[in-house]
Amino acid sequence: MRGRVALAVLLGWAGLALVGHWLPLAANRVDLAHILAAPGPDTWLGCDDLGRPVWDRLVAGASVSLLVAVPVVGLSLLIGAPLGALSAWWGGAADHVITRLIDIFLAFPGLLLAIALAGTLGPGIDNVVVALAAVGWVGFARLARAQALSVKTRDHVQAALALGVGETRIVFRHLLPLIAAPLTVEATFAVAGAVTAEAGLSFLGLGVQPPTASWGSMIRDGTRYMLVAPHLLLAPGIALALVVLSVNLLGDHLRDRLDVRERASLR
Amino acid sequence: MTGYFVRRLLSALVVITGVAALVFVLIHVVPGDPVEVLVGESASAADRDALRRSLGLDAPLGAQLLGYVRSLVSLDLGTSIHSQRPVTELLAERLPATLALAAAALMVSVTLALPLGVVAAARHGSRWDLRAMIFALAGSSVPPFVLGPALVLVFSVGLGWLPVSGREGLASLVLPALTLGMALAAVLARMTRSALLETLAEDYVRTARAKGADERTVLLRHALPNAALPIVTVLGLQLGALLGGAVITETVFAWPGVGQLTVEAVQRRDYPVVQGCVLLVSLAYVVVNTLTDLVYAWLDPRIRLGGGAL
Numbered sequence: 001m002r003g004r005v006a007l008a009v010l011l012g013w014a015g016l017a018l019v020g021h022w023l024p025l026a027a028n029r030v031d032l033a034h035i036l037a038a039p040g041p042d043t044w045l046g047c048d049d050l051g052r053p054v055w056d057r058l059v060a061g062a063s064v065s066l067l068v069a070v071p072v073v074g075l076s077l078l079i080g081a082p083l084g085a086l087s088a089w090w091g092g093a094a095d096h097v098i099t100r101l102i103d104i105f106l107a108f109p110g111l112l113l114a115i116a117l118a119g120t121l122g123p124g125i126d127n128v129v130v131a132l133a134a135v136g137w138v139g140f141a142r143l144a145r146a147q148a149l150s151v152k153t154r155d156h157v158q159a160a161l162a163l164g165v166g167e168t169r170i171v172f173r174h175l176l177p178l179i180a181a182p183l184t185v186e187a188t189f190a191v192a193g194a195v196t197a198e199a200g201l202s203f204l205g206l207g208v209q210p211p212t213a214s215w216g217s218m219i220r221d222g223t224r225y226m227l228v229a230p231h232l233l234l235a236p237g238i239a240l241a242l243v244v245l246s247v248n249l250l251g252d253h254l255r256d257r258l259d260v261r262e263r264a265s266l267r
Numbered sequence: 268m269t270g271y272f273v274r275r276l277l278s279a280l281v282v283i284t285g286v287a288a289l290v291f292v293l294i295h296v297v298p299g300d301p302v303e304v305l306v307g308e309s310a311s312a313a314d315r316d317a318l319r320r321s322l323g324l325d326a327p328l329g330a331q332l333l334g335y336v337r338s339l340v341s342l343d344l345g346t347s348i349h350s351q352r353p354v355t356e357l358l359a360e361r362l363p364a365t366l367a368l369a370a371a372a373l374m375v376s377v378t379l380a381l382p383l384g385v386v387a388a389a390r391h392g393s394r395w396d397l398r399a400m401i402f403a404l405a406g407s408s409v410p411p412f413v414l415g416p417a418l419v420l421v422f423s424v425g426l427g428w429l430p431v432s433g434r435e436g437l438a439s440l441v442l443p444a445l446t447l448g449m450a451l452a453a454v455l456a457r458m459t460r461s462a463l464l465e466t467l468a469e470d471y472v473r474t475a476r477a478k479g480a481d482e483r484t485v486l487l488r489h490a491l492p493n494a495a496l497p498i499v500t501v502l503g504l505q506l507g508a509l510l511g512g513a514v515i516t517e518t519v520f521a522w523p524g525v526g527q528l529t530v531e532a533v534q535r536r537d538y539p540v541v542q543g544c545v546l547l548v549s550l551a552y553v554v555v556n557t558l559t560d561l562v563y564a565w566l567d568p569r570i571r572l573g574g575g576a577l
Contacts, residue, residue, distance in 0.1 A: 103278075104285030107549045110511020112529070116293055116545050119533030196410045200515055203412045204530050216412070223416045223519070226424055233420065237413040245408035252404075 003253040006246035013243050016059050017066035025056040028211045039231055046231045049221060054235050057213035061236060064214045065243070068128055069194040073187055075133035080140025081183055085175050087141070088148035089167060099145070105138040111200055118206040128207050132197050136190060143186050147179035154178070181258040188254055192247035199240055215240045271564050279557040286549045291335050294542050295328065322348075322538070344546070345539035349532075354543035357528060362547075364434055365524030368447060368517070369509055371440050375448030376455055377502075383452075384459025389486055391464060399456055406453025411512055415446040415519035432521040439520075447516040451505050458501040462494035469493070496567060503559035507552040 030050045039046040045054035087098035105113070114131045121127040148171075151157065157174050165174075176183075201207035202216030210217065215236040222233030319325045323334055338345060344354035387399035409417075419442060423431045430439045466472065467490050475489045476482075514526035521527070525544055532540035 100281055100285060103282050104289060107282050107286045107507075107553050108289075108511075108545070109507030109509075109548060109552050111514060112511050112545060112548055113289075113293075115514060115529065115533060116290075116541055119536070119541060120293060120538075192408070200410060200412060203515065204518060205534060219412055219416065223419075226416065226420055230420055230424075233416050237417060241409045241413055244410070245404065248404060248408050 003249065006249035006253070009242055009246040010250065013062055013246075014066060017063035020059040020063045023059065025059055026053060028052060028213075029056075038229070045235050046229065048218075048232055049225055049229075054218075054232065057218060058215075058235055058239055060213040061215040061218060062239070064125065064208055064212065065195050065198055065240075068125060068132070068198040069191050071129050072132040072136055072194040072198075073190045075129070076136030076190060077140050077183065077187055079133070080137035080142075081144040081176060082171070083137070084141035084144030084146075085148040085171050085179070088145045088152060089171050089175065095145075098141070102138055102142050102145075105135070106142075108135070111135075111197055114197060114201065115204065115206060118201050123206055123209045125208050125212075128198055128201055131201070132194055136194065139190065140183065140186060143182060144176075144179060147182055148175050151175060151178050185251055185255045185258060188247060188251035192244045192251070195240070195247070196244055272561060275557060275560055275564070279553055282553050283550060286553065287335075287339060287546065290542055290545050290549075291332060293545070294538055295324070295331050295335070339546075344543040347532075347537055347540045349535050349537045349540070354539050357540060358525065358543055358547055361523060361525045361528045364522060365510075365513055365517070365526060367440065368443055368513060368522060368524055369506075371444035372448035372451065372509060372513075372516075373502075373506075375444050376452035379448070379452040380455035381459055383456040385463060385486065385491065387456070387460040388463035388467065389482070396460075399460065403453040403456045406449045406456075409449070411446050411450070411516045412519055414449055415442070415516060418442050418446060419520075432519075434523055443516050443520045443522050446519065447509060447512050450512060451509055454501060454505055455498065459494070459498050462497040463490055466490045466493045496563065499559065499563070503556055506555050510548050510552055 029052060031047065031052070032050075039054075043053045043055065045058065047053055048057065083098060084102075087095045114135045117131040117134055118127060121131060152175060157170060160170050160174050198207055199214065199216030199219070202214035203220045205217070205220070207216060208214040218236035219233060219240070222229075222236065225232050316325070323331060326334070342355065344358075346353055347357060350357070383399045383402065387396040390396055419431055422429045422442060429441050433439055463486075467486075469490075471493075472485060472489055475485045480489070510526075513524060514529055516522065517524045517526035518530050525548060528540065529544040529548075531537075532544060
């Protein structure tokens, strides 16, 4: 039941984000007559400090968060998982170096590295993706390494090795498919992390730049008008919390279904 | 014992060196010219050169690296472009506020999470368990920049109990600490519950029950101390998240700490300050994690003898 509600929220999010492009939205239409208008029959989530309709901006923000989250998680997975699995397969000095690299990246708490990187690269949606993927690959690498270590001695892997299968083929065809379940669960949680991180960067003014709408920048603008127009804060805040909550619920659900023991990322 | 300590300290040293190197790469090598961003398009070539020289960015990369290492060793992190004050002075000024916030948030999360986790584990499968886990899920799903303003809306704007922002007196610490501590409380409650459930299945717990100890003693005297290790591990790991989360929480509440300084510096392209802040926070994190590891090793011989922790 809970899983179904979560899935419905996520489908709604993704659907709006994808279809939003073709909807008759006016996310950037400034309308001075409706500045800070409360929710009403015409604009059902009200208008912001420039008279722009909040609902339209919410949909535009949904597509920004999806456009960031999907490539970030995809890139992180593509970089991190093979690197971690190869590291476990090689062992020895190479493994040592890669493990240390992972440790070093993990030494930057939370968003700090992404904030600094977004600051150096400058704002913009592409740079947000780069900054978040530069931080995100680490979680996948660590998980893939730990999981690959535990399955590399399995019989079918040893059999493939005995048959003279090349090591790239072993890692990509025999190891990675075997650890796909925990990686899928991690990827699900990573979507929640990426959505939050994008909103966080935009909240700090380091993400998507105005006038493009992002949930994070909408929340930041909303905090300025908390007294007169709390809906500016509540609408994007609730949207963001709902999406993140649903992704986390889905992740929990997947973990139970796929029987993955433990959530590997404790960050 | 000494062997483990030395190995752990050496590995911390490697990580610290790596962190310093990564910060160098971040500021000096990553594409995107700080000078270009700083002066804008209308500046003259002479202005750009002057600024580049004053930042030391005109030197060859090797010389820049040498200067960077020298400044780190002598603990001189340069001068802020914006305020023209030494970066170390700025950091020293902001550090107490961040420490106060982190300590308060830690206290909030432990006082929230421990009872919740213990009750959830003791009444496994009950309504209380469900409630605690819903709290944990919500706490880890609502980011600080949503929770913070929401708390302000209720307690400052609505009820008028607490100040909206700033740092004046103990009352102003309450909302930032709650905001920052919530995510940690969520993770900690989950961990307490699962660690306690695991120890409650152990033989010594059955023995304690068999000899007639009441449930309260079993839970608090026999099970909880044995569940402490994973809980403290998560606490140590999450301290980093706490420091990272402080960046956003401090911005939400205009709390004058290192996090706010970082954001201001990034927004002003004040690279020496950004570099100093990132270095300080990540090094603090490494040091805390190393210390917690050493403390466990001291407490728990399984770790220092097992050799699996490294």
